[in-house]
Amino acid sequence: MKNFKFIDLFAGIGGIRLGFEEIGGECVFSSEWDKYAQNMYEANFGERPKGDITKINPKTIPNHDILLGGFPCQAFSICGNQKGFSDTRGTLFFNIEEILRIKKPYAFMLENVKNLKSHDKGKTLKTILKHLENLGYSVHHAILNSLNFGVPQKRERTIIVGFQENIVFSFPKSLNIKPDLSTILEKDSDVEKKYFASDIIKEKRMQKVKKNYPIPSIWHENKSGNISALKYSCALRAGASYNYLLVNGVRRLTARELLRLQGFPDTFKIVVPYTQLKKQVGNSVSIPVIIAVAKEMENSIVNKESAKNKVVQQDLWNDELCLEI
DSSP: OTTOEEEEESOTTSHHHHHHHTTTOEEEEEBOOOHHHHHHHHHHHSSOOBOOGGGSOGGGSOOOSEEEEOOOOTTTOTTSOOOGGGSHHHHTHHHHHHHHHHHOOSEEEEEEEGGGTTGGGGHHHHHHHHHHHHTTOEEEEEEEEGGGGTOSEEOEEEEEEEESSOBOOOOOOOOOOOOOGGGTOOOGGGSOGGGBOOHHHHHHHHHHSOSSOOSSOEEEEOTTOOEEEESSEEOOOTTOOTTSEEETTTBOOOHHHHHHTTTOOTTSOOOSOHHHHHHHHHTSOOHHHHHHHHHHHHHHHHTOOBSTTSOOOOEEOOGGGOOOO
């Protein structure tokens, strides 16, 4: 695993890249079509990702050891129309498949929404796994919750990992660290007025929230109009309204707080408007989760052990990892 090379597909602002750089990987190729995400990526990594993956010939992509990709999730998300492979964004998975077929990296890690498991009664996931296995990969998958990795955000995501050999692999277990929301929040006195909700919105929220709510907390309004005040954030969403989440019921999360909720360091540069950053962070990954997965992949590769004589739990739709604070 020394000096291993990886590629970063559907790169967004580079959350997955940061996770694998943490264990010593070198990114040799990146692809992202959104120009604002490209701007953020370039500002922080010194290189501008290539554009639309459907227009890139896989043969021109540098050789690499691990393929990484948070392929578009809108086609499978409960927040979308759930069209799956009938949706163009859903079929982008097959671009990943073609790169794997031609470049044959030793391993891969893919990330998607929790709902991938149940989409189309499980047929979508089975299709994805079958295509990956047909390429000769031993495939593992699980749902991991960011709350279990020290991040004060309940974000459940599907992680799919594959190796060219049938080696023992286990997804990371909970770190047993109770996330502390106060560590990512700025003082209200330091926050610009533009982030504060109107008196009408604040009053409306106050009327619906239960008494004795925790402080600090993030107030979440669901589609039914119910308000929950929690010690952590609900999952950040790219297309959510400005008032989807309110800190202590009074203000929106700042740009820096949004990044912190995904585990980005404070040194990460912000070079796009708030509207674009909110979208980018909602589409990103929780970096501590990716680091934990990367370390487990590294451990499996370095200490190669055949899984033939061991029981490997591949279908880990782990309710035990859905921590509630």
